[in-house]
Amino acid sequence: MSEIRSADRLVADLVRDVPDYPKPGVLFKDITPLLADPEAFGHTVEALGAPWRDAAPRVDKVVGIEARGFILAAPVALALGAGFVPVRKAGKLPGPTFARSYALEYGQETLEVQRDAFEPGDRVLIVDDVLATGGTVEAANTLIRDAGAEVAGISVLLELTFLAPRTRTGDLTVHSLLPV
Numbered sequence: 001m002s003e004i005r006s007a008d009r010l011v012a013d014l015v016r017d018v019p020d021y022p023k024p025g026v027l028f029k030d031i032t033p034l035l036a037d038p039e040a041f042g043h044t045v046e047a048l049g050a051p052w053r054d055a056a057p058r059v060d061k062v063v064g065i066e067a068r069g070f071i072l073a074a075p076v077a078l079a080l081g082a083g084f085v086p087v088r089k090a091g092k093l094p095g096p097t098f099a100r101s102y103a104l105e106y107g108q109e110t111l112e113v114q115r116d117a118f119e120p121g122d123r124v125l126i127v128d129d130v131l132a133t134g135g136t137v138e139a140a141n142t143l144i145r146d147a148g149a150e151v152a153g154i155s156v157l158l159e160l161t162f163l164a165p166r167t168r169t170g171d172l173t174v175h176s177l178l179p180v
């Protein structure tokens, strides 16, 4: 097995399935064992950023979605030499914001971004841990456009393909490290 494939296997083995969390019927993908392993965490950050390293035009900003998305998106931003922009749950960002409400696999939420988070025309990479129904990423995409920037694409660690999230991502390029 190549070095790259064995690193992917290490990452996959450190995602823990938790049945019926946070609601009956949901198989929760717990990434905390992966985050606690520096080799697996480092490989994940490297692999999430790799498809965008030589992108033309370049990625100017990386958006992380509260809360688990922050953990992955911030180091990806640094690795790409891009700025980091937080998209947060409602009521956490000071100053004027754009807001979007949406449904996700196990609930309802509202996300916000600061109105001045981007330069006009910034190209933005969205990074998150899990792409499930795609509702979260769809809301983030809309917010980024509301704020005058353009979404270059999406990198996620896990894609729950049985929930068909790509029906919500339109023609955006999506890289998922572990489609399950």
Ligand SMILES: O=P(O)(O)OC[C@H]1O[C@H](OP(=O)(O)OP(=O)(O)O)[C@H](O)[C@@H]1O
Pocket (backbone or CB within 6 Å): 065, 066, 067, 068, 069, 103, 104, 105, 106, 109, 128, 129, 130, 131, 132, 133, 134, 135, 136, 137, 165
């Ligand atoms: O594709 P979807 O069905 O929209 O679900 C994916 C989202 O669900 C989780 O976030 P959650 O809102 O649970 O927040 P957390 O990161 O604070 O745990 C996950 O981190 C993704 O952002």
Ligand SMILES: Nc1ncnc2[nH]cnc12
Pocket (backbone or CB within 6 Å): 026, 027, 028, 029, 030, 104, 105, 106, 130, 132, 133
């Ligand atoms: N099944 C799942 N596991 C972890 N995070 C999620 N976010 C949405 N669905 C999820």
